[in-house]
Amino acid sequence: MSDIYLCAALALDALAQRSTSIHAVCAAVLAAHSKATADAASTRRPVDARRLTALVANTLSFRKPLTAILASAKTLQLEAAAFRIAPPRTHASAKGKERQPDGEDGAATPAVPTPHSLALVLLHDILLSSTRPSASVNWPPRAALERHLTRLKSELARLRAKAGAASLEELRDPEERRQRTLAARCPRWVRVNGRRMARAQAVELLAQQGWSETHDEVLRKGKHFLVTPHLPDVLAFAGSSTSQLLAHPLYQDGTFILQDLASCFPASVLLDQDAAAPLICDGEPLHVIDATAAPGNKTGHLSALLASSAAHASSKVSAFELAPNRFRTLVSQLSRAGALAPTSVHLLKSGPGRGKPKPDAAAKLAGAVSPRLADFLATDPLDDEWQDVRGMLLDPSCSGSGIVGRMEVADAEQEEETSSEETQATRLASLAAFQLSMIDHALQFPNLRRLVYSTCSIHAEENERVAIAALALPRAGGWRLAPRSEVVPTWPGRGRPEECGGNTAYAEGMIRCDPGGSVDVAPGEVHVGATNGFFVACFVRGEADDAASDAEPAVAEAALTGKRKRNKEKKLKQKKRKREAEAAKDEPPPTEAKPKRRAPA
Numbered sequence: 001m002s003d004i005y006l007c008a009a010l011a012l013d014a015l016a017q018r019s020t021s022i023h024a025v026c027a028a029v030l031a032a033h034s035k036a037t038a039d040a041a042s043t044r045r046p047v048d049a050r051r052l053t054a055l056v057a058n059t060l061s062f063r064k065p066l067t068a069i070l071a072s073a074k075t076l077q078l079e080a081a082a083f084r085i086a087p088p089r090t091h092a093s094a095k096g097k098e099r100q101p102d103g104e105d106g107a108a109t110p111a112v113p114t115p116h117s118l119a120l121v122l123l124h125d126i127l128l129s130s131t132r133p134s135a136s137v138n139w140p141p142r143a144a145l146e147r148h149l150t151r152l153k154s155e156l157a158r159l160r161a162k163a164g165a166a167s168l169e170e171l172r173d174p175e176e177r178r179q180r181t182l183a184a185r186c187p188r189w190v191r192v193n194g195r196r197m198a199r200a201q202a203v204e205l206l207a208q209q210g211w212s213e214t215h216d217e218v219l220r221k222g223k224h225f226l227v228t229p230h231l232p233d234v235l236a237f238a239g240s241s242t243s244q245l246l247a248h249p250l251y252q253d254g255t256f257i258l259q260d261l262a263s264c265f266p267a268s269v270l271l272d273q274d275a276a277a278p279l280i281c282d283g284e285p286l287h288v289i290d291a292t293a294a295p296g297n298k299t300g301h302l303s304a305l306l307a308s309s310a311a312h313a314s315s316k317v318s319a320f321e322l323a324p325n326r327f328r329t330l331v332s333q334l335s336r337a338g339a340l341a342p343t344s345v346h347l348l349k350s351g352p353g354r355g356k357p358k359p360d361a362a363a364k365l366a367g368a369v370s371p372r373l374a375d376f377l378a379t380d381p382l383d384d385e386w387q388d389v390r391g392m393l394l395d396p397s398c399s400g401s402g403i404v405g406r407m408e409v410a411d412a413e414q415e416e417e418t419s420s421e422e423t424q425a426t427r428l429a430s431l432a433a434f435q436l437s438m439i440d441h442a443l444q445f446p447n448l449r450r451l452v453y454s455t456c457s458i459h460a461e462e463n464e465r466v467a468i469a470a471l472a473l474p475r476a477g478g479w480r481l482a483p484r485s486e487v488v489p490t491w492p493g494r495g496r497p498e499e500c501g502g503n504t505a506y507a508e509g510m511i512r513c514d515p516g517g518s519v520d521v522a523p524g525e526v527h528v529g530a531t532n533g534f535f536v537a538c539f540v541r542g543e544a545d546d547a548a549s550d551a552e553p554a555v556a557e558a559a560l561t562g563k564r565k566r567n568k569e570k571k572l573k574q575k576k577r578k579r580e581a582e583a584a585k586d587e588p589p590p591t592e593a594k595p596k597r598r599a600p601a
């Protein structure tokens with residue numbers, strides 16, 4: 001099975017050309033590989049995407065020592081012919097057909113990797129991996145490395161001695177090691193999918209199976225879990241519980257969704273029932289948009305929250321996604337979570353336009369989400385279809401710099417390339433311009449009242465600065481930032497005032513999560529404040545009825561308490577009105593017409 005090494009080497013070559021994420025490059029290489037070898041696919045085993053990404057990430061993090069070993073052993077010079085790979089034979093070439101340039105005969109010409117990248121990925125598995133390489137020992141590149149194995153091993157030993165590395169791990173790229181430490185202290189976060197089961201019932205089931213609920217901030221190995229105080233539908237488990245969770249029936253049936261706590265903030269903030277003007281009120285129909293939905297974590301969460309709310313019967317979520325391959329993932333993830341609307345049945349099975357769903361499939365769908373393979377920026381906000389949209393999630397493409405344990409090549413190369421800082425600045429500026437254009441487009445939806453903007457970036461350029469710039473957009477008249485009391489007030493990490501022009505109230509209204517949290521724990525332990533790096537800001541339309549929106553933090557804190565009291569009073573009043581309405585059911589109908597819904601802002 002040599003295909004994984006060919007793909008991994010191609011990914012390394014692509015990463016050397018452009019600064020992008022390992023995931024994106026591996027996905028592109030896999031897509032090209034399966035297209036190029038489609039007609040020979042029956043005889044080839046597909047390349048596993050997870051294994052490929054792990055191999056590429058690991059090879060990159062050991063690139064320096066692996067390159068040094070190859071150079072000292074002169075393997076590539078001595079075995080040059082073995083690493084010169086011919087394009088894989090396809091059905092067409094096997095039949096003697098002349099291959100046309102890319103695409104002209106309907107199939108891409110398979111690319112071939114550079115000998116250096118191929119040697120690196122293979123050498124990684126031969127020298128550093130605990131499992132044997134999956135390629136045959138007779139495959140020329142592997143056979144070549146095996147011939148020089150003694151020399152290669154002694155070069156590795158020499159390198160370790162020189163670096164004083166007690167373990168192989170110490171040879172890893174230091175930034176990658178730091179990322180791994182941060183990732184290791186994040187809990188295995190699980191969101192209980194309200195579309196499938198209420199949280200209380202899931203917790204009860206866990207208890208019956210011997211899991212105990214804890215309130216400790218540090219989780220150690222064992223059958224414990226914690227219900228996070230920030231969002232009641234999210235549970236934290238120790239990292240060592242991962243395999244048990246993956247095998248758990250509640251994971252298998254889509255009740256347990258593995259989703260980082262930080263990524264659960266946006267949907268909760270959008271539908272916050274304690275907001276001064278909550279989107280869900282008195283069972284009024286609710287239409288929300290997820291403008292950038294794939295792979296569907298936040299869309300699924302929206303759907304779950306709506307399922308357990310007063311808007312469950314009348315809710316509608318329109319989920320946009322631009323990239324066809326990511327759209328397919330979105331559909332399958334939403335289907336697994338029970339979030340697809342019956343009208344989306346035609347998207348089931350293998351994606352849009354492919355295969356017919358089973359006749360009873362529509363009846364089994366009870367979700368609210370209608371996914372659309374479309375460019376959000378190309379929608380006409382004034383179209384009739386969007387007149388009832390009151391809420392929106394906007395989680396646009398970003399640098400991904402907050403994601404722990406997944407090395408971003410652009411960051412990893414900073415040390416080596418002198419121009420990397422400039423590259424990073426240019427990249428962030430272009431991402432920020434795109435993010436701002438997405439917010440600008442969102443603000444054109446005439447009846448939008450609440451817009452939640454989020455990124456998994458640590459950079460102020462994509463976070464506070466975009467949010468503050470959005471407030472200055474000509475279309476942002478009448479919009480303001482939601483106060484802290486409406487944006488998970490219990491979460492301690494807030495925006496940076498210095499990036500908000502010194503406005504502490506703005507900063508308090510934003511959420512910031514530091515990658516891997518800020519608390520050190522012992523190996524094997526996780527801390528319940530550790531998540532991916534993340535940012536959330538919520539824009540609301542209308543007058544501030546709350547002093548917290550412009551107040552200094554101390555004042556905001558006081559206002560927060562007063563606000564909770566007012567909300568409680570409001571809820572009691574609503575309950576009273578409901579009781580009165582029920583009592584009045586037997587009375588004759590009122591003669592006056594029901595007042596129309598509030599006019600759009």
Ligand SMILES: C[S@@+](CC[C@H](N)C(=O)[O-])C[C@H]1O[C@@H](n2cnc3c(N)ncnc32)[C@H](O)[C@@H]1O
Nearest residue numbers: 292293294295296297298321322375376395397
């Ligand atoms: C950060 S990801 C969204 C993650 C998603 N919210 C989740 O939680 O699973 C951004 C997504 O937006 C998509 N995207 C980018 N520009 C878009 C556009 N103009 N219209 C629709 N989708 C877009 C990207 O393809 C990508 O899948």
